[in-house]
Amino acid sequence: MAEIASAPAETALDLESLAADVVARAMNAGATDAEAVAREGDEFSVNVRLGEVETLKESGSRALGLRVFLGKRSASASTSDLTADGIRQLVEGALALARVTEEDPFAGLPENEEFGAVPEDLHLYYDDVYSLAGPERIEWARRAEKAALAADPRIANSDGGSFDASTGRRALANSRGFVGGYRSSYAGVAAAPVAMDADGQMQRDGWWSSARRLAHLESPEAVGEEAARRTLRRLGARRVPTQRAPIVFAPETARTLIGSIFDAVSGDAIWRSASFLAGKLGETIGSSNLTIVDDNTMLMPSGAGGFGSSPFDGEGLPSRRTAVVENGVLRSYLLNTYTARKLGLKSTHNASRGLAGTPGIGCGNLYLEPGALAPEEIIGDVRTGLYVTSLMGFGVNTVTGDYSRGATGLWIENGQLTHAVEQVTIAGNLGDMLRNVTAIGSDLVFRSAVASPTLRIDGMTIAGS
Helix, strand or coil: CCCCCCCCCCCCCCHHHHHHHHHHHHHHCCCCEEEEEEEEEEEEEEEEECCEEEEEEEEEEEEEEEEEEECCEEEEEEECCCCHHHHHHHHHHHHHHHHCCCCCCCCCCCCHHHCCCCCCCCCCCCHHHHCCCHHHHHHHHHHHHHHHHHCCCCEEEEEEEEEEEEEEEEEEEECCCCEEEEEEEEEEEEEEEEEECCCCCEEECCEEEEECCHHHCCCHHHHHHHHHHHHHCCCCCECCCCEEEEEEECHHHHHHHHHHHHHHHEHHHHHCCCCCCCCCCCCECCCCCCCEEEECCCECCCCCECCCCCCECCCCCECCEEEEEECCEECCCECCHHHHHHHCCCCCCCEECCCCCCCEECCCEEEECCCCECHHHHHHCCCEEEEEEEEECCCECCCCCEEEEEEEEEEEECCEEEEEEEEEEEEEEHHHHHHCEEEEECCCCCCCCEECCCEEEEEEEEECC
């Protein structure tokens, strides 16, 4: 195998100057306003299965996106050709598209006084994600898988161990005078073992660790051992009778509920009246112990920036903390400039920006604030119910709030986890579920930009045998 570079090649490309220059070119070509985003990144990924390298990828990319305005007409284009001719075609193409689009009275950049960036260092970049030589990165994937396979003789197969690392730079500039940029990094290690019981029934599960820097990752052995524990507890899974019972969502499944709330408070869904939360600002929508926050400036306990942190949003507005739900009351939607104008409100600085297209809406670090109970205390207070460890399908209707998803987990009987459960569906309505949150755990850990502690919801339906 060829030697793998231990770090990405350094580049002298000034993304901020590049983005600002493209904006100036667009304005000189006739645009009334313009916005450009430039990105550069590299990625390493390896997956090892049964000790052998199955996939190995190294890639690097540079790209440029441009959005132009001709009054209330707008259009965008993108390119990975950063030569003078490529940039010329980008500007000409974007302006040509803008000339044939319909006017939109809500289109346009934010107001001049709104632009800015968080002045503090959010600790988004660490160069140690590439401190391992190529063979060592592969060995991290092997070590994670090996630890999982060695945990128990019932684990004799694997979907693999993996190691990932990436770094990136991003710059944004517009014709209102904003120019900003930042760097970010990521590293991750995972394992996915397969276990078999005495009857030949197989079960799969896995675990992972992710961080802004290599030094903050859990060891490959710890990841593999946890992956094995989670896989083994699924052996002997069976269905349970259809019934109404409390559901305890493990953190990795509770976070998907928070993601569904994001979909419901997104400005796009609100102005289209495609959300069960439309028109409910200031109303009580959940239990009094429910507080959901979106914080784009957050630092994790390790001192590194959160996975959703950034100094500014996709339109160049300074990142900030927004209380979405506070003690059960809906305090804010999440908005970019366009949806805010549609609703007669102000942006919450949640614009997300790809290379092409208009800005969308994204969350920063979106999370449910933790409670005071340990997960064991929450489970111990359930007489009969289901501890959900994984979910399947996409059965969430944001318009009506109807919720129905396939689930696997562990059955709770008299406060104890008894046996594994599979092939059941849990169902309810998000509105009712928010009001029926009866316990929130203290175990909030960020493994991605959306996070939740353990969560108990009463009154849901389990559809089984």
